[in-house]
Amino acid sequence: GLKTLHLGSCVITTNLQGIRSGFSEIRDSVQAKDEIIDIRILRKTQFLQGTKPADQCCLLHHILRLYLDRVFKNYQPPDHHIFRKVSRLANSLLTIKKDLRLCHAHMSCPCGEEAKEKYSQILSHFEELPPQAAAVKALGELDILLRWMEEV
Template identity: 40%
Template sequence: GPCRVSMSMTEIRSGFTAIKSNIQARDPIRTLSILSYPDSLHKVKSSDRCCITHHLFNFYVDKVFKHCKTEDSYVNRKISSIANSFLSVKRNLGQCHEQNKCMCGQESTDKFKQILANYEGLNVTSAAIKSLGELDILLDWLEKSR
C-alpha cells in the first residue's frame, strides 16, 4: 500500500532465532495463541494489513517487551535489541497513520481487539512471554505480505 516502512528484518530474525527456544520453553500453554486465535494472521485482508501492522508494533512496544525481563542477561540483551528495532518501525508507521496512509477498517479493528483479549486473558508476564514467543508468527506474516 501507500505506506512504505523499512525494517531490519534479518537483524530482528537473527535476534529472535537466538532466543526462540529459551522464550518458547517459558510458555507452557499450548492451547492458546495470542496472535493466531481464533484466526491466523494470514487471513487478514491485504487492505487491512497496514493497520494491523501498525497496531501490532504498538502492541509489542507498549505491552510486550517491557514485561519480558528474564534472569538471563544474554536473552535480555537480545530482547532489547529487537525492541529497539520495533521502536523505529513503530515511529515510521505512526507517521503513516497520521498521514492517513494506514487506514483501519472494521475487520482489522476487530482482529486487534481479539489479540488484546487473548493477551488480557493471561497474567501480564505470561501474556508478554507468549507474545514474544510468537514473534516468528508475526515475522512470517510480515514477510509473506511484503
C-alpha cells in the same frame, strides 16, 4: 537484507532478516518458558496476509504497540544475554512502529473495521493470560509475527 513491506498505501523498509536473526538466538529459551501451550495469541484467523491491504498497516501498527507497551515492558529476562537480545528486538520493532506512525500522519494507515476486529481478537487472546505469562507467550510468538510481515 532489507525488505520492503507494502501495507496498502503505506510502504516501509525494514531489516526483517536482522530481527529474525536476533530472535532465533533466544527463541528456544523464551518459548521454553511458555508453559501454556494450549493457547496461541497470534492465530491464523488474524493473519496479516489475509487482511485487506488497506487495513494491514493499522493492524500491524496496533500489534507493534501491544508488543512495545505490554510485552517488552512486562517481560523479565532471566539473564543479561537475553536482556540485551530482547532490548535490540524492542528497538527494531520501535523503528518499524515509528515508520508506521509516519504513514498514519500521512493518512496512509487507515483503521477499518477488519483491522479493529482482528486486533480486538488478538488483544482478547492476550488478556486471557496473566500479564507476565502473556508477555512470555507473545515474545515467544515473535516468529509468527515476523513471518506475517515476511509474507505481506
